[in-house]
Amino acid sequence: MTKVLLATVLIVITFALTRAASTQMKDAMPKEAMTTTTMANQDSSIDSTDIDVIAVMNACNESFRIEMSYIQAMNESGSFLDETDKTPKCFIRCVFTNVGIVSEDGKQFNPARAAFIFAGERNGKPMDDIGDMTAACAADRQETCPCERSYQFLRCLMSMEIEKYEKS
Numbered sequence: 001m002t003k004v005l006l007a008t009v010l011i012v013i014t015f016a017l018t019r020a021a022s023t024q025m026k027d028a029m030p031k032e033a034m035t036t037t038t039m040a041n042q043d044s045s046i047d048s049t050d051i052d053v054i055a056v057m058n059a060c061n062e063s064f065r066i067e068m069s070y071i072q073a074m075n076e077s078g079s080f081l082d083e084t085d086k087t088p089k090c091f092i093r094c095v096f097t098n099v100g101i102v103s104e105d106g107k108q109f110n111p112a113r114a115a116f117i118f119a120g121e122r123n124g125k126p127m128d129d130i131g132d133m134t135a136a137c138a139a140d141r142q143e144t145c146p147c148e149r150s151y152q153f154l155r156c157l158m159s160m161e162i163e164k165y166e167k168s
């Protein structure tokens with residue numbers, strides 16, 4: 001059961017678990033995302049092949065409890081059920097920090113990294129413009145609270161994915 005739940009989480013958040021080395025990663029990175037990368041120099045500190053996303057999510061769930069229903073709602077509607085609860089938003093920040101999507105202080109996004117991690121299919125269609133989406137969602141973040149900022153980034157990305165791939 002736990003495995004099924006985790007598999008579901010992985011589908012929803014579409015983290016790349018078994019994705020290969022950074023050479024492939026570079027090929028997969030859209031030009032736009034690369035040029036707008038603000039944390040490119042931090043990429044080397046987090047090797048994509050080393051990341052155990054399940055472990056990251058489990059660890060983050062210890063500090064910031066999140067129910068599966070929140071993750072499912074994020075997948076299906078693009079937002080959490082209850083947006084006043086800060087804890088699940090801090091779960092997102094925790095995961096993002098640990099997979100290299102956002103800097104430690106929660107301010108700087110790495111759109112190329114996010115594109116790499118969120119790459120995949122949606123509604124049976126490969127998301128070929130994921131880099132444009134992550135760049136757009138990273139570009140215009142106004143939130144000062146780090147948890148809110150990571151949450152709104154994810155909300156932006158999920159909303160774009162849904163708009164583009166579920167409704168067409």
Ligand SMILES: *[C@@H]1O[C@H](CO)[C@@H](O)[C@H](O)[C@H]1NC(C)=O
Pocket residue numbers: 005009061065066067068071
């Ligand atoms: C987080 O942990 C709680 C308590 O163990 C569990 O009910 C919940 O499903 C976990 N969340 C995720 C996303 O695995």
Ligand SMILES: *[C@@H]1O[C@H](CO)[C@@H](O)[C@H](O)[C@H]1NC(C)=O
Pocket residue numbers: 008009011012072075076166
């Ligand atoms: C995510 O949402 C899509 C579209 O509503 C749905 O087809 C898919 O089953 C959902 N995945 C999970 C694991 O909830």
